Amino acid sequence: EPEVTQTPSHQVTQMGQEVILRCVPISNHLYFYWYRQILGQKVEFLVSFYNNEISEKSEIFDDQFSVERPDGSNFTLKIRSTKLEDSAMYFCASNFGGSSYEQYFGPGTRLTVT
Amino acid sequence: KQEVTQIPAALSVPEGENLVLNCSFTDSAIYNLQWFRQDPGKGLTSLLLIQSSQREQTSGRLNASLDKSSGRSTLYIAASQPGDSATYLCAVSIQGAQKLVFGQGTRLTINP
Numbered sequence: 001e002p003e004v005t006q007t008p009s010h011q012v013t014q015m016g017q018e019v020i021l022r023c024v025p026i027s028n029h030l031y032f033y034w035y036r037q038i039l040g041q042k043v044e045f046l047v048s049f050y051n052n053e054i055s056e057k058s059e060i061f062d063d064q065f066s067v068e069r070p071d072g073s074n075f076t077l078k079i080r081s082t083k084l085e086d087s088a089m090y091f092c093a094s095n096f097g098g099s100s101y102e103q104y105f106g107p108g109t110r111l112t113v114t
Numbered sequence: 115k116q117e118v119t120q121i122p123a124a125l126s127v128p129e130g131e132n133l134v135l136n137c138s139f140t141d142s143a144i145y146n147l148q149w150f151r152q153d154p155g156k157g158l159t160s161l162l163l164i165q166s167s168q169r170e171q172t173s174g175r176l177n178a179s180l181d182k183s184s185g186r187s188t189l190y191i192a193a194s195q196p197g198d199s200a201t202y203l204c205a206v207s208i209q210g211a212q213k214l215v216f217g218q219g220t221r222l223t224i225n226p
Contacts, residue, residue: 031212043158043203045213056212091157099207100145100165103214107157 002026004106006092012112013082021077021109023092032075033093033103034067036060043091049075050098082113116141116208120217128225129196135189135220137204142182145207148214149178149189152201161202162189194224 005024013019025032034046047057049067066078075094079086089108095101117140127133137147146165150158162171162178164187170179177190187204201221205214 033212033214035214042218043205043214043216045215048212050212058213089155099209099212102146102148102160102163103207104160105150105158110155 004092004094004104006090006106006109008109009107010110010112012114015084015113016081019079019082019111021079021090021092021111023075023077023106024073025075025092025094026104027073029094029096029104031055031095031098031101032067032069033095034077035091035093035105036088037091037108038085038088046077079111082111084113087111087113116144116206116215118204118206118215118217120202120204120220122220123218124221124223126223126225127194129194131194132190132192133194133222135191135202135204135222137187137189137217139185139187139206139215141208142185143209144182145209147178147180147187148205148207149176149187150203150205152203152219154201158203191222196224196226198222199224 007022032049037043047061048055064080068076091108092106093103095103119138121136148163149161164171164180175192180187201219203219205216
C-alpha cells in the first residue's frame, strides 16, 4: 500500500542553523501539507501546497519557513534559522483532491533544536 | 475560528469492553471529519473519514458517527483489545480552507 515517507526520522540541530525536512508524498497525490506537533500539544497546520505554489499557510508559517517541490517526488520544508521553540515533530501529509479528501500522514521527523 | 475538543483526555478500560470516544467542533461548516490513531512517538494513521453528508462510517470494529448540526462525532470501538491502546485524534476539514484542525486527542489504555 502506498505511503508517505519522511527523512530523517530525527534531526538535532543548533539554534540558528538551517534545516531541511524531506517528504515523499504518495505518487498520484496532488496536494501536500506540513503540520507540526510540539510535545504534549495539538497537531497544528503549517502550510498546504498545490500546483507548485502555497495554497494556504498558518500564522506559524512565517518568513523563516519555506516549502519546495524540487522534483516530481520530493516535498521539502526548510527552516532558515532554527529557534528552540521550533523543536517539535513535523508531519508531512498528502491527498488527491484537497479539502474533501482523506489526508495521509507520514511517520514524522522529530526536530530537536539545542 | 474552528475549535475541536475531545473528551475524555484519557481513558482506561479492561480488555473486551465496548467504548466511545467523543469529539466536538464549534463550526458546522465542515467538509469532513477524520479519526486518526497515534502511537507514542509515531505518525498519524487514518482510521475513518466521514464526509459532511454522511452520518456514519464503519471499518472492522470501529464505527464513527457524525452529527454536523450539533458539532459532534463519536468513535465507537467494539470488543477492545490491548493493541487498541494509543492516542485517538479527531480532525475536521473546514470549508474554504485546505487544513485539518485537530483535537488534543484521547489517550486510550486497554488493560489485559
